[in-house]
Amino acid sequence: MSKQTLILLYGGRSAEREVSVLSAESVMRAVNYDKFLVKTYFISQAGHFIKTQEFASQPGADEKLMTNATLVASQQIKPSDIYEENAVVFPVLHGPMGEDGSIQGFLEVLKMPYVGTNVLASAVAMDKITTKRVLESAGVPQVAYTVYIEGEDLEEKIAETAAKLTYPVFVKPANMGSSVGISKAENDEQLRKAIELALQYDSRILIEQGVVAREIEVGILGNQDVKTTLPGEVVKDVEFYDYQAKYIDNRIIMDIPAKIEEAVMEQMRTYAGQAFRALGGCGLARCDFFYTADGQIYLNELNTMPGFTQWSMYPLLWENMGLPYSDLIEELVKLGQEMFVKRESHLI
Template sequence: MKTNIFVIYGGKSVEHEVSLHSASAIMNAVNKEKYNIYPIYITKEGIWYSLGLLKDDIGDIEQLKKTSSSTIPSSIGDFLTNYLKHDEKNIVFPALHGTNGEDGTIQGLLELLDIPYVGNEVLSSALGMDKVIMKDLFTKENIPQGKYMSLRFHTWKDNSEESLEKIEMTIGYPCFVKPARSGSSVGISRCENKDELKKGLQEAFLYDNKTVIEEEIIGREMQISVVGNDYPKASVVGEFIMERRFMDYNAKYLDGKLIPVIPARLLKNLSDAMRETAIKTFKILNCYGLVRVDYFVTEDNKFYVNEVNTMPGFTKSSMTPALWEKTDGTTYPQLIEKLIELAFERYEQKKSIINGR
């Protein structure tokens, strides 16, 4: 009997559209001889919608969108009652990015439902999503990173001038202002003076009630993918050639302004150190399945961890599958299958844990 794989995508997230592209590529790559594929769309309002058994490849991501007049609780209940095959072998692939998908929320629901799922669990997802907590942990474990500080909305609202002065004294200019729990460069601003800093904070607070402010590091932007459970492995280092200093959402996903170079042009000892650090960050955050670690590398060959992504973009042209193809020849479908195997492996580990006396 085939295994049922439920690919969940969309969601109440600024990365909604990115999720659709990832889901489309994943479902087209899954072995249909081995799996029954069920697309599960979450609208921008948070309503779940099942598209039924997928029989053909997705040609247009518009096929993955549906409208519904249901409510969130009833739509989730409908999925659990009428679509989840309780007497069959199931697995969930959460092709969700950002809020409610990459922050541990959906993972918590799947843990309660006792369903195996691909990727990181509640803790690692939450830690990776919150840039401030993530950076605090990296500080404790001596992971190289740039100067940073955080600012909450209530503090900004109560005394904006004092907040601005503290940022100027601690970080200085130019600096980057980011929502603490968002992705795809949404809500991020590069600030060179006080007026830009004020506008940047106002922009970031539209997407989160906590921001992170970082010093600007002039360097090349590189990435490493880590895949595994107890014995994770790091890919070769990949580099993005950027056509402008700050790559926003449009540059990353719409304009085609990112040019990947794999493997990156690095000294071997530097590349090895970055790969070791990537595995170390994977373990610090208690990751399972996969993670992408983003770096800056300066002209004097120093590297700094920028952030991690616990559910990176997963189209065929995304960095994660491209890195593994260049590392060991793993194809996109093979990588999908590997992640599914790791999910079942981790599920069996957790099932062996005694939860009572």
């Protein structure tokens, strides 16, 4: 039997490009090479597509993928040159221009099967404000919030926020991930500054009620038949997980399964499935919750391309459910192929 070609698209234009390289390197090492042939393509910070390594067998431990620091411009290709009949693409890309539906749309136009959520669910989940509105309609609990759109009266919004929410609040660009551009504000003055900072990343800003809570995450896998994992906890030793704490200091400790009551676990799994369906998701997502000392559960966000290194929360949640990393990749490829057939069948 000939091998299935798996195309890893990694890097990308968003601030999360370094995480993407780590995720892609993990995938290329873990793939079952009896079944797969792996081709890799780097998307540079400038948005150029660059052809990188191909692997027919497991790469050595010191094999590295390209980064913006080691970029070889002469290997640049046209984006559509990644096309290959029957190949499945794994867009291991996080953040805007990767996880937000744009790459997914590009792959659909190319008529290529791909791993993960479709255009709609990717775009909605990437926009924290639209996600809030979808969750509201699905009856999934979340923290109170206000919204500031660039061009609106800033002082009016600060007054509205001070009336509706209680400091501290969290200010977030709607479209970001990995804590980029997010800050905590304790008063009107800090709120003004936090909005200014967030506006550097997006013109849509979400202002959220700050809560003191444990951070609990649920893995989601499936198309029509959606499966969820037992939750895991991101144990905190810093005030909040900014980019530095998450990826540079590596200060994350994971507790899998989370040490919480069974009923709370069940409730979170139910909310995660409900949210994923409301979003129209397929493939995968990691659903992140806040769990307060007084027992409140709030859904914080869904990540449709969660950190995917072998030691990231999402793969570890599945490993805890008895699905090892390399089998998880295989399952995701299968789900991607299934969605491709489904999508094509709808084009009547």
